[in-house]
Amino acid sequence: MKETLEKVDGEHLSAIAYDLEVKSDYFKDHLNIEGLASMDEKGLLELLKSIFATRRKYKEILEQNDWRKIIGDIRDLLHSTDTVDVRFQRFVDNLGGIDESMKCELAGELLHFYDPEKYWLWGRWMWDPKNKTGSLPLVTTEGFDLEGATAAEMYLKVGKAVAFVHSVSEPAEFQFISRSLFGTDVYLSCVYVIYAYTVLRMRMTQEFNKVMPGLVEFARRILGVYKMPETA
Numbered sequence: 001m002k003e004t005l006e007k008v009d010g011e012h013l014s015a016i017a018y019d020l021e022v023k024s025d026y027f028k029d030h031l032n033i034e035g036l037a038s039m040d041e042k043g044l045l046e047l048l049k050s051i052f053a054t055r056r057k058y059k060e061i062l063e064q065n066d067w068r069k070i071i072g073d074i075r076d077l078l079h080s081t082d083t084v085d086v087r088f089q090r091f092v093d094n095l096g097g098i099d100e101s102m103k104c105e106l107a108g109e110l111l112h113f114y115d116p117e118k119y120w121l122w123g124r125w126m127w128d129p130k131n132k133t134g135s136l137p138l139v140t141t142e143g144f145d146l147e148g149a150t151a152a153e154m155y156l157k158v159g160k161a162v163a164f165v166h167s168v169s170e171p172a173e174f175q176f177i178s179r180s181l182f183g184t185d186v187y188l189s190c191v192y193v194i195y196a197y198t199v200l201r202m203r204m205t206q207e208f209n210k211v212m213p214g215l216v217e218f219a220r221r222i223l224g225v226y227k228m229p230e231t232a
Helices: 002-007 010-031 033-038 041-049 058-064 067-079 084-094 100-114 135-139 151-167 181-203 206-210 215-223
Strands: none
Touching (some): 010 041, 010 100, 067 084, 067 100
């Protein structure tokens, strides 16, 4: 966190957390039962554009899956009475044509921003089971096992790790960003950005490094609030 604050004013981080709240309000307004019932293909498109993992892949997703079915799958994910692990796995299994990591990111975003009091985020930048990288392994102890046999099992384990990081937000002195879980989201994004910069600067040319986005822009991009939907 000290390294982060040396690179960016804390007010910028609080501003990101505020925009996450705005994004959450957008999800709550559009993904409740009534909102999903009236959602059309254009509305689904705007939703997919607001998520980092699907922002550039929305055409591929809509080509591989009927838009009405996707909306039905979102309704089941968010509003079914089954446990979250069952809903999460069913969503991942039902969505076709894209890799599993993107499905997991989409499911995690939908759950977290629709009901941030109950559910957490999961992006590859937090935990990538294929490459064993992400911000969570960098800020948790070795006792946290993020591996799992299924996507749903890993989602639950990511949730435990996020809960741990959030529980130490005050002694770790990053609660100033926001006392909500959105503050923890911002903190974890900053951890990843600093890690990514460190790796890239060792591997890439000086010219390439010059065109990389700044920390705040990079964090906003992976959290899906670099360019907010106009309807938000």
